[in-house]
Amino acid sequence: MDRTAPQVTESLSAASADYQLNELGYYAVTRHPADARVVLPEARAAEALGLGSCHIGERFTVKDPAVLSGAVAGCSQKLGIAPSTNHHTRHPTVTATVGSTMHALTEGRFAMAFGRGMGGYWQAMGLPTVTAARLRDFFGILRRLWAGEMILDHDGPAGKWPMLRHANGLGEGPPIGLVAVGPKTMELAGEIADFVVLHTFFSDRATEASVAAVRRGAERAGRDPDSVRIWACLATVCDSLSPDDQLRRGVGRLATYLQAYPDVLVSANGWDPTVWDRIRQSELFTDAATAGPIDASASFETLQRLAELIPAEWLAAAAAGSARACAGTVARQFDLGVHSVIMHGASPHELEPVVQAYRADRPTLPRAVAANPGRFA
Template sequence: MAPTLPELGYYALSRHPVNPAELVSEAQLADRVGFGAAFISERFNVKDAAAISGGLVAASRRMGVATAATNHNTRHPIITASMGATLSTMSGGRFALGLGRGFALQWQVLGLPDVTSAQLTDVASVLRTLWRGEMILAHDGPLGKFDYLNIGVEVPPVPIMLVTMSPKTLRLAGRIADAVVLHTFFSDEATRTAVKTVRAAAEEAGRDPASVRIWGVVATVPDEFDEAERRRRLYGRLATYLQGYPDVLMRANGWRADDLEKIRASSAFTDARGPIDATATDDELIELAELIPGSWVADSAVGTPAECAATIARQFDLGVDSVIMHGAAPSELLPVLDAYRAVRPTLPELPVNPGMCASASTAAAHPVEAGENR
């Protein structure tokens, strides 16, 4: 068992097509070689957040586990509270609940309301109250009306994380969250700005700015992959994000709208048969790689394992507390992990729970402010 690196995480089952049968061996390896945390990004197919998180908790003994993200509006608050309580108890306090807004179009298709800041603020307060073993009577707030909410037990603290890249939600995270997960393909400047936004909002809310743990996310595509696979994991992945939510990613990075229009006008984009990183041919990926400006992927971890490790280590200079290596399985990241140990910066000692900061003692003690509707 290699020493744990609590500041490093990976996304479980990040490849296409998703095969949940790979989860256990992947997690066991990650736990053994020293990854600090595993994150699960929920999809409404074979990546149910509760089920996958349970598998990660059971397969590991040391590393933290977090949803990054699930959505509060897809479950009754008692179901979400029960999920968090079960996973926290199973893991001995290694689980963190990461929430996000999701996408308006998705909620329209599913017949669900959009997620608002006021709802996220309310659900954080409700969940923390329930996890303290307290009951809630006659709740009437942005989350909804509930005559009686209670899970009947007190559980180890369950940190609440927000997964976001928008300034509005970053400010909300500074006020109410224990941790924040940023987004893949953030430029260095976008990362610095996001960190400053979270810390400033925390200070304005009367919190210690360092009490919010911030995770940067870096696409990690080492040279061990062949050229076609590197294109898929780099340009294909970015093009997939541009299919789903281009505007907020463009704004965060200050990217030019005319560059996006050229990408959108390409046959590789207009003729996409689904998520581009899952369905595009290599010829289509070559077309996209020629159109996507090099600066849009310049802050990714690419090259030799040593070069990738150096990019990961530089993230801490931008103000983040931890880094998720995204886009590769733990078995594919072993050379990078070894190289990182050689350049690992001096960092505060962090808990393995990915939602807790270096000085965290309880996730339920943070003030919760009223939030505005989106």
């Protein structure tokens, strides 16, 4: 047992939910360096709080999404589970096996999400850039495998395989989602996905535009636009956290995203690109970026200086301040058109005051949702 891992306290247990908040989720194991062992107490705490689902972001460290998903399934009874990965890092039959195994193990609480990732990183690994055509082809393959179909001599954008076969005996597979940033990927999600997860640090304008893009993509594909469940992903930085944690999870996390894929994030939010040019050309930012992911490697003093460099408008695209203020920002997301919210960057025990404040003034939801992150109720 990790002695530093948060435990389910008496106060948290006393605050156990009378009903589950299926519209709310959290991300597992978000701290640096990643400690896989905290996934267990986190899941127990989340279930005690009544959170609806656990979302798992993959890192090529100690964050294998299939392993962590199994851990969450083994220590929870109600939590929905949705890892995010990249489709081309595993053989389609392996991915199908993960999905069908988790679908059976959780009795339907599991969903799988996929994203594009970073083109430069894939080139360095010897993998192709993820395109819309490849994702479209792969989603089709996955659904056909879960339906019990044997696929012979497949030669398409996702790859070339003489035979693909996966006998699961379930009759169906879990919902499939996309993690998206730009409008084209949002439209693709509306076309092919059961659910979509918007990116962290989206302004209200970006969230509304993304919802519209998802719906537009569904309509163009002849699908019901109301059939796609849309998740906002909201950095949640409550003032009950230490000053270092507040800076690291707010300023540090946004700066890290600006390291990874700045242009698409700046464009999606309608932020001034000349401001971004000034930030990335600054010695402060370049020095911080050279040391590694900024939210993990930058000092408290560097983060303070970055906070002065990044516009307040950009940093405001998060839930911050008191628990009540954070809960209000979470609730406001539903007015922007989403169905659910991931409170990103904080563990369930850290989210306890925010969840309590949210529960005290829970908004009317646009539509009832299930614990499974890819389904409606």
